[in-house]
Structures are given as structure tokens and as C-alpha cells.
Amino acid sequence: MRGKWVRIILWGAVIGVLFGCGAAQTTASGVNAPAVVGATSNKAIDLTGDAAARKSSAVAQTQGGSDLSLDRVLVTQAVYDEPLIFNKDTVVRAVVGYTGAGTVDARVTVEFDGKTFTETKPVQGKQTVIDVFVGAPQNFQTQTVTARVEAAGESSGDDPANNSKSVTLEMVKPNETITAYFLPVDWTTEQRQRYNFAVSFPKFVQDNAIYLRGAYPLSKDQITVDFSSVPHMLSANEKHLANNQGDTDVVSQYLLYATISLAARRLKPDATLVVGVLPPGWFAAHGKRGALGMALRDVKGTVTGQYAVTDPTTSAHELAHLYWLYEDYDYSIDPPRPFTWLDRSGYFVEAKLPEEISPDKKIPTFLSSGAPDQAYWVDTRAYEYLTAKFTIQPGGQVTAPMILAATMARQIDPDKNYPTEYSAGWQRYEPKQTVYVSVGAADLRGGETLEARWFNGDQQVFKDAKTTQAGSAWYAFSLRNSNGMPEGNYHVDIYLDGKLVKTSKFEVKSSQ
């Protein structure tokens, strides 16, 4: 079955406690659906580097040499332009130019975290990207990454002046642990045979683990994944999700979560997250067509997902709900919006896979509605927010004072100012709704001025400032117009002592 899927179903009318989703629809729209208005800029990384680098290449060319140049260095663990996470796998991307004819073998040498790495690759023309995988940083310090390029063999005419570059990155040490336990649930013998369970289930768990480690801003040793090979079977009253009219059976859904949680924690008492993995077609067979997975808002630490061999993202999606991230799809507006597209490029380091967006290549966030044939990657806002959340909470550390996130939210915790329920994913607001942005600040000196400037299009509509306290905290700002804000594309710029440090976009659009 292809087409449009949702990760979970809205069961909320009676109890109002579920992470909601639109009703399942099967009209195929896929990635050709209209792009999210105002939520993305499709800003591609400029791999050609800055103008100066281009100019230096051009000069060398006019002198008739065959010059190698290192035009740009990008260091990332998932999303570009974020601080490094301690002990998380990292890639250094060297953008190499060559002015000579044909190709030349270029060797890139990278100094990172006190170690040296090299990678050799044929280079041709203006920009060849050489990716150097440098492992996970073990020293918690401001990191200066130096890269240089040279011809691997004999070279003539190379001007060494443009062959090296350094970039400096701060680091964070988040304080959070995910111990995920994958429990197969309700697989019959026939289903186990049909899906080659003995081989494919461990592979599925492994793929999910790789995705979690890639997409979540945590150290390698902060994400542990384990699983059971023995399915936990359900009784009839634990899987009666809806009656013949489609009405939710609230008791049955709680029984389902209770039995999965108890069975898994008997096997893995220290699990922080239990993922109940149901066989293909299970939700449809039990009253919830179109669902791929589910998180109950008031059941912490247990989610369910349906086995889909091509999609390892459902556990990351459902886990995000437990950290108060909301859906990146919106079926309450016209036209409905099944996907939010990434607005910043990145890299799935664990899979050695660039996630390079461009106007021609759109990648949906993993909080979008699911389509098993579709590749997903981590959203900028989700990554920023989770980095801030895990780092600002007690025990987190940073190598320098920094603003980690400006997270759009619908509610703010009244004491701590952090974005609360249904937080980071909300980019669309009703005209009369209050718009919040919660700014995650780590290790500030205190006494700085934090300012929020709100814009509708290019026009500033409001500004507000606060004085910071020493240490790490969230700071909340809000925007509201009791007569209703005009519909449009908005953004909020966050300044720290007059310097722009974060921009977050949102949209005002009525669902009426």
C-alpha cells in the first residue's frame, strides 16, 4: 500500500490525550504535494564557497596553472551550523576546486580532536566534495578543525596559498539517556514466516538504532538499543481499538499500552523507551486504517510502530512526541499539508549519506506523515530544540555561552519558560492564537540583553527584550493580536546583546 499515511490516528475526542493526526487518507500525493508556505526557504548550502575562494581559483586559472584549492570546510553531525555534540559521529566535508584539465587525485588531510585523518579522491573542475569521517570527538573543548588539500601524486603549478582552511566549533554535552527496547507484539507464526522475522526483525531494530543515533543530538553512548526476538501476544480485549462504527475503545488502548509496557520492562527494567513493533497491516486489521505508529500523551516511555522494512524512522518520530514535539503535517487546513520540508541541509553520518536539499530535492522531516517509500531526515527545529532541551537541563554542559534554540510553541511552562505540550513542531497559528517563542540559553554570564523582533514578511510588527540571568535557562517571548493577526508568513529574530543569533519562522493561517 502506497500513498499518504499517518503515523498515528487521532483518538482524542473522548479523552483528549493523544497526539493527534488527521484521518487516514489514501489519495496519492506524496512528495509532489505543495511545499509548506513560509516554513521553508529551501536554502541550499553553497558548496562553491565564498566569493574570495572563487576569485582565487579564477586568478590561478588565468595564470595557466593547475591549481588545487580548498574552498570550503563544513563540519557536521546531522544538521549544518549546529554546535558539536560530545562523542557523536562527525563528518568533515572539504570542497575542493581544481583549475587544471581532467582530473587529479587530491588528498585531504583533516586535524580533528587531536587526531589526523586523510581521504583521497579524484577531483575535477570547480567543486568536488571530499567527505572525511572523523569519528566522535572525545575531548570536550572548543574544537578547531583544520583541513588541507594536496595532489596525491606528482603536481605542477599548485599554489599552496589556498590549500588549507580552519573552522572553529563549540561543543555541547547533553544530559539525556535513551535506552530503547524493541518488543515484537502480536506476530503470528504465519506472519513471522511470511516476513522472515528471524532475520528481518533484528535488521529492522538495527536500522532504527542507526537512525536514532543519526538524528538525535546525543552522544553515541547515550543511546542504547536492545530487543526481544520473542513476540508478546495480545489478548482480544487488548487490541479492540475501535468498534464497527469506528469509535475508539479507550479502555482497550490503555490495556494495549499497559501490556506492552509491562512485558517489555520485565525483560528490560531500565528501558526509558519501549517500542512495541506490530506486524504489517496490524493497525488496519484492528480498526485504525492508515496508522503507522502511535504515542499516547499520558503514557510515558511506551510507543508503538508498525513494522515497515523500508522505513526505520517511526521510532524516532514517536519518540519525538514523548519530548513534546508535534506533527509536521496539518490536515486541518486547505490544502492539507502532509509534509514539512527540511529548511537546512545536513548529513546522516551513520549512514554516510548527505542530506543535501535544493529546489530540486526536497526532503521531509521525520515528524511529517509517513510514506514507507520516502526518505526522511531530522528537522532543523527538532534538532535545535532537542539539543537545547538535553543541554539546558541539569547536568548538561557547553564549551562557551550560547543560544541553542528559538523554539516556536503554543504553550510555555509558566515557571521555567520552556516550550511545553505541542511545542517545537508548531509553525502554523490561528490568527487569534498567542504565538510563543522559547529561547534556550546555555551558560550565559547574566545581564545580557535578549531581544525578540517579530516580523510579518519584511515588516517589523513588535519587539520585546529581557535581561538574562547567569546560567542556563529558557526565555519566553510572545506575540498576540486580540483582533486577529493578518494571515501571512512571519518570523522572529532573536538578538543577544545586539547580535542576531537565531531566526524562527512561522505562519499565521486560519483553518476556518
Ligand SMILES: [Zn+2]
Ligand atoms: Zn505523530
